[in-house]
Amino acid sequence: MDKVIGIAELRKSMASVIREVHEKGSHYIIIQRSKAKAVLLSPEEVETLEVMADKELLEDIKQAKQDFLHNRFSTYEDFFDEKLPEKPAKRERSKKPLSE
Numbered sequence: 001m002d003k004v005i006g007i008a009e010l011r012k013s014m015a016s017v018i019r020e021v022h023e024k025g026s027h028y029i030i031i032q033r034s035k036a037k038a039v040l041l042s043p044e045e046v047e048t049l050e051v052m053a054d055k056e057l058l059e060d061i062k063q064a065k066q067d068f069l070h071n072r073f074s075t076y077e078d079f080f081d082e083k084l085p086e087k088p089a090k091r092e093r094s095k096k097p098l099s100e
Contacts, residue, residue, distance in 0.1 A: 003026060003029070006032070007037075010030055
């Protein structure tokens with residue numbers, strides 16, 4: 001459910017509002033002088049809305065899901081005729097203090 005918040009209140013509680021959007025997926029409608037001026041959503045929500053608005057991409061995703069479920073896909077090795085590259089090893093962080 002969307003929550004409505006005024007700009008003055010948002011200024012006072014910005015950190016907690018952002019935390020709530022990030023952790024709980026809350027949506028905020030930001031109002032100024034009793035009019036909606038903006039909406040605050042998580043990046044994941046925005047990405048979902050963008051995908052849903054792109055009908056061609058949505059159809060491609062549905063088709064890819066069906067292809068996968070019916071084993072109509074190629075592995076990396078089959079497609080490129082080579083083995084999948086190995087992930088680089090994690091580098092160890094230096095334990096030397098930054099102030100030196």
